[in-house]
Amino acid sequence: MNEPQAERSGGLDEFVYLWSVGIYVGESPFKLLPAAHVQNPVLTSQDVTDTAAAFVADPFIVRTDDCWYMFFEVFNHQTYRGEIGLATSKDGWVWKYQQIVLKEPFHLSYPYVFAWQGEYYMVPETLELKAVQLYKAVTFPNKWSPAGRLVEGEFADPSIFRFENRWWLFACSTPHEHDSLRLYFADQLTGHWIEHPRSPIVEGNDRIARPAGRVLVLDDKVIRYAQNCFPIYGAQVRAFEISELTPTTYHERECDLSPIIGATGSGWNAIGMHHIDPHQLSDGSWIACVDGLCKNEQANFAR
Secondary structure, three states: OOOOOOOOOOOHHHOOEEEEEEEEEEEEOOEEEEOOOOOOOOEOHHHOOOOOEEEEEEEEEEEEOOEEEEEEEEEEOOOOEEEEEEEEEOOOOOOEEEEEEEOOOOOOEEEEEEEEOOEEEEEEEOHHHOEEEEEEEEEOOOEEEEEEEEEEOOOEEEEEEEEOOEEEEEEEOOOOOOOEEEEEEEOOOOOOOEEOOOOOOEEOOOOOOOEOEOOEEEOOEEEEEEEEOOOOOOOEEEEEEEEEEOOOOEEEEEOOOOOOEEOOOOHHHOOEOOOEEEEEOOOOOEEEEEEEEEEHHHOOOOO
């Protein structure tokens, strides 16, 4: 996320809006509701102990060694830059903040984490580098190192996935207008990355362009989530089923149950929701980390 909601003056009170992180569950990645036995939000800026956090957003989770690991943006209100934080959970319901695991001299957000061939990788938003940068875990989960530049240019919320023995990458090429979505592919993770001939997939439409979380591969179907940035940035999350994806063709349609999540009108997600990362559990149900937006004066994160 690269949209701080205030002018810079150095204090927490300057922020008109605050993001926080919650847990949703459901029978499918299209039917998700707040977990009944979870006190949302599960993570807020108040949980962050090692940096001057204004808000937390853009959560991604992975599970290994009987533990859930959540990576997310921590926006530092002193430097006005995002850093990548880590929280852990044994059951997926109760989360404990650990530490900042990635910090650069530029803004970081949207820490899209994934496993590949026994290693862990992360593709965060790295706008100021003017490139999509890949990171590799030197020591998972708390030490990361750059592992290559994937695509040159200023891109918001790069979303990587593997399908039909290729790597694919969605990214928003208009990070302030939120209205253009580009698509790239490569045979190898580190490249050579090629822009798809149908790219931009979306152009001039801020309701369906900007990525909103993990791309799901379900058998022969691919599901991409998109932010609806109208009438405000991060209003809700929509879902699209990609029925045809090859190096030369692309076809998608909006899912019948879209939008998936959005503003509730009260509480921690009163104004908007703009991110989702769903994972299927062993019993067939789904758990997802999400984020929500509220006004600063509405925030009541006391536990």
